[in-house]
Amino acid sequence: MTTTETQVETMTFAEAIRAALTDEMEADERVFVLGEDIGVYGGAFGVTTGMLDRFGAERIRDTPIAEEAIMGAAVGAALCGMRPVAEMQFSDFTAHAMDQLVNQAAKVYFMLGGAVSVPLVLRLPFGSGTGAAAQHSQSQEAWYAHTPGLKVVMPSNPADAKGLLHAAIRDPNPVVFMEHKLLYRTASGPVPKGDEAIPLGVAAVPREGSDLTIVATGIMVSRALAAAEELAAGGIETTVVDPRTLKPLDDATILERVRATGRALLVQEAPRTAGFMAEIAARIAESDTLHYLLAPVRRLSGLDAPIPYNPDLEKASVPQVPDIVQAGRTLVEES
Amino acid sequence: MTTLAQSPEDARRVLATMWMIRRFEEAVDEMFARGLLYGTMHLSIGQEASATGACLALRDDDVITSTHRGHGHCIAKGADLGRMMAELLARDTGYCRGRGGSMHIADVSKGNLGANGIVAGGIPIAVGAGLALKLQGTDRVALSFFGDGATSEGAFHESVNLAAIWNLPVVFVCENNHYGMSMSVEEVSRLERVADRAAGYAIPGGTVDGNDVQEVYQATTEAVAHARAGRGPTLIEAVTYRWKGHSKSDQNLYRTREEIESWRQRDPIDRFEQAVLEAGTLDQAEVQKVRDQARDAVRDAVRTGQAGPPPSTDLLAAVYAPSEVDALTITGDGAHAPPLPDGASVSGPVAAAAGTRGEAEAP
Numbered sequence: 024m025t026t027t028e029t030q031v032e033t034m035t036f037a038e039a040i041r042a043a044l045t046d047e048m049e050a051d052e053r054v055f056v057l058g059e060d061i062g063v064y065g066g067a068f069g070v071t072t073g074m075l076d077r078f079g080a081e082r083i084r085d086t087p088i089a090e091e092a093i094m095g096a097a098v099g100a101a102l103c104g105m106r107p108v109a110e111m112q113f114s115d116f117t118a119h120a121m122d123q124l125v126n127q128a129a130k131v132y133f134m135l136g137g138a139v140s141v142p143l144v145l146r147l148p149f150g151s152g153t154g155a156a157a158q159h160s161q162s163q164e165a166w167y168a169h170t171p172g173l174k175v176v177m178p179s180n181p182a183d184a185k186g187l188l189h190a191a192i193r194d195p196n197p198v199v200f201m202e203h204k205l206l207y208r209t210a211s212g213p214v215p216k217g218d219e220a221i222p223l224g225v226a227a228v229p230r231e232g233s234d235l236t237i238v239a240t241g242i243m244v245s246r247a248l249a250a251a252e253e254l255a256a257g258g259i260e261t262t263v264v265d266p267r268t269l270k271p272l273d274d275a276t277i278l279e280r281v282r283a284t285g286r287a288l289l290v291q292e293a294p295r296t297a298g299f300m301a302e303i304a305a306r307i308a309e310s311d312t313l314h315y316l317l318a319p320v321r322r323l324s325g326l327d328a329p330i331p332y333n334p335d336l337e338k339a340s341v342p343q344v345p346d347i348v349q350a351g352r353t354l355v356e357e358s
Numbered sequence: 359m360t361t362l363a364q365s366p367e368d369a370r371r372v373l374a375t376m377w378m379i380r381r382f383e384e385a386v387d388e389m390f391a392r393g394l395l396y397g398t399m400h401l402s403i404g405q406e407a408s409a410t411g412a413c414l415a416l417r418d419d420d421v422i423t424s425t426h427r428g429h430g431h432c433i434a435k436g437a438d439l440g441r442m443m444a445e446l447l448a449r450d451t452g453y454c455r456g457r458g459g460s461m462h463i464a465d466v467s468k469g470n471l472g473a474n475g476i477v478a479g480g481i482p483i484a485v486g487a488g489l490a491l492k493l494q495g496t497d498r499v500a501l502s503f504f505g506d507g508a509t510s511e512g513a514f515h516e517s518v519n520l521a522a523i524w525n526l527p528v529v530f531v532c533e534n535n536h537y538g539m540s541m542s543v544e545e546v547s548r549l550e551r552v553a554d555r556a557a558g559y560a561i562p563g564g565t566v567d568g569n570d571v572q573e574v575y576q577a578t579t580e581a582v583a584h585a586r587a588g589r590g591p592t593l594i595e596a597v598t599y600r601w602k603g604h605s606k607s608d609q610n611l612y613r614t615r616e617e618i619e620s621w622r623q624r625d626p627i628d629r630f631e632q633a634v635l636e637a638g639t640l641d642q643a644e645v646q647k648v649r650d651q652a653r654d655a656v657r658d659a660v661r662t663g664q665a666g667p668p669p670s671t672d673l674l675a676a677v678y679a680p681s682e683v684d685a686l687t688i689t690g691d692g693a694h695a696p697p698l699p700d701g702a703s704v705s706g707p708v709a710a711a712a713g714t715r716g717e718a719e720a721p
Contacts, residue, residue, distance in 0.1 A: 055493065081493065082493075084524075086520070087516070087519060087520065087523065089516035089519065089520060091482060091512060091513050091516050091517075092482050092485065092513070092516035092517050092519070092520045094482070095481070095482020095483050095485060095486055095513065095516075095517060096482060096485050096486035096489055096517075096520060097486060098482070098483050098486055099423075099471070099482065099483035099484060099485060099486020099487040099488070099489065099490065099500070100486040100487070100489050100490040100493075101486070102466075102471055102483065102486070102487060102490075103421065103471075103486070103487045103490035103491060103494075104490060104494065105489075105490045105493060105494075107486075122476055122479060122513065123479075123482055123483075123513075126475070126476050126479060127474075127476070127479055127483060131472070132676075132677070132678070132679050132683075133457060133676050133677050134454060134457060134458045134462045134472075135453070135454050135457075135458060135462060135464045135466070135472055136452070136453060136454035136455035136456075136457055136458065136676075137455065137676060137679070137683065138453070138454075138464060138466045138467075138683065139464075139466045139471075139683050140679035140681075140682050140683045141679075142679075142682055171677050172677055172678070174678070195679040195680070195681055195682040195683070196678050196679055
């Protein structure tokens with residue numbers, strides 16, 4: 024067995040999140056988890072499976088179906104020295120909790136003149152692809168990124184999920200931690216042992232190439248990497264940038280990688296209008312990176328429509344690998 | 359049983375707190391009218407007994423959440439008038455360093471987790487605070503002030519229920535001042551009393567005369583003991599009335615002059631003074647001395663506030679905490695108060711006049 028093999032283990036995305044939660048709860052008694060059906064049931068997506076037995080009902084707290092109270096309880100506990108991790112069963116349900124998230128959690132530190140911080144994590148299973156239709160499939164990261172005071176994290180693989188969740192729980196600010204539902208079981212990969220945090224605000228570059236830069240978030244990272252393989256078969260070499268945290272945003276890495284290829288393809292699952300990739304496009308446009316572009320910035324996004332139930336329509340409403348391949352090829356060939 | 363009006367120390371302390379609230383709010387009302395204050399504010403003149411009686415039942419290390427009409431709660435929980443005034447004057451020496459204003463004043467060092475600009479916004483936070491205090495194995499309690507208007511919000515119902523099922527050490531104090539802005543409490547519910555809602559969550563509830571500081575104090579004392587003993591939350595409805603409009607834009611179109619006048623006849627401060635004088639606990643001169651001290655404390659606060667420097671303009675550095683600042687170590691001695699900028703100070707007499715329980719000034 025090589026050293027490398029002993030230092031990593033293979034986990035699914037859900038297992039990696041559970042491992043980070045478990046590590047943090049063992050290391051810090053202030054950390055506790057609250058949410059709907061997270062106890063015996065193990066959470067709607069099984070993330071907290073087994074944690075009730077390990078930590079007991081005081082620290083793995085099943086709640087009523089009351090999202091505003093869940094969020095508010097997390098805020099109040101955070102103000103009084105705890106480090107709560109709240110789970111919304113589906114990201115969409117945060118709509119019920121927005122006052123506590125946006126008007127309270129995000130603003131208290133600023134509004135109270137820095138007298139008290141709000142160290143909490145809000146875990147959000149989000150995204151389409153499960154046939155759950157319009158109220159259980161949204162990608163609302165732009166809502167949170169648009170709210171000063173919140174940090175927004177969106178991991179794309181198990182290793183990042185674990186390392187970033189460590190950082191999120193240890194952060195003194197409210198952190199929205201977005202977990203794409205399709206990744207929970209389908210994404211599996213090596214995760215470093217130990218409890219090392221991946222700092223918030225540092226992008227990853229999982230693939231490097233000279234012709235095209237794809238910036239993608241969440242599940243779009245794996246689709247971008249698959250697309251990059253196909254593009255490489257056709258002679259187009261692609262860099263893929265995964266911001267990993269939307270706020271704080273590592274725009275230095277993004278801009279540097281866009282300058283290096285002169286072409287930017289920005290891919291998100293969320294609807295196009297006022298989406299997060301519009302922010303990245305704007306940062307490219309308002310920096311000297313603009314002068315390096317060989318072609319206009321291209322965005323691939325979800326449709327400006329709710330997610331539909333029909334599986335073919337659902338698939339068609341957000342970018343898929345062939346869409347990314349086609350957009351990448353067009354971008355390179357036309358410039 | 360000795361009532362508050364029968365104990366010289368308590369009588370002096372209760373009067374001092376109520377007069378400081380009254381004089382503070384009269385002062386800011388006048389300053390607003392003279393164009394010296396910015397924004398808006400919500401005055402609690404006429405409601406002093408509920409803030410005073412409820413906070414008197416708390417220990418310094420208990421926590422509260424407050425409302426947009428929160429000056430009274432803040433003063434009753436022991437805040438420094440000078441820093442409050444500095445905040446209203448948008449100075450760097452204010453509790454929020456000029457970033458919050460009237461609706462966000464907090465003194466975390468005294469266990470006040472903050473006023474709140476969102477109706478019912480503080481209620482879920484108090485429940486979370488109660489959860490933390492319980493998980494930490496303390497016997498501290500969280501008390502949430504809110505108005506009658508807040509009881510129509512989902513946050514109220516979700517929160518009371520959560521505190522009930524988790525048996526949390528939380529006291530819910532509804533200051534029923536009859537109107538949610540212009541909407542009368544009778545029009546927003548078929549229940550006779552806000553306190554009737556307690557039955558829906560299987561917790562104790564009761565209505566008290568919110569203009570009688572003794573009644574509020576007694577009910578809160580019982581609820582606090584209940585919570586400290588691990589028996590869960592209580593809902594107290596304190597029936598009171600605000601003499602002033604909802605905020606600065608209010609023209610009082612929804613109520614009559616006669617109604618306002620009838621409540622002015624039930625002035626909580628006047629009633630308590632009469633009780634104190636009738637009991638012979640303090641004489642006229644002693645009562646007058648407390649009034650004068652409150653007036654002077656507020657004058658000092660205005661001077662202190664006006665002397666404060668303007669706030670830092672580096673707003674982007676103020677959005678995210680670089681490290682943890684929590685309220686876990688609230689001691690009631692102000693040790694955890696937000697740092698004052700270099701060279702700034704608040705005056706002693708103000709803090710002394712604001713004194714917390716057990717520190718009441720000698721006659």
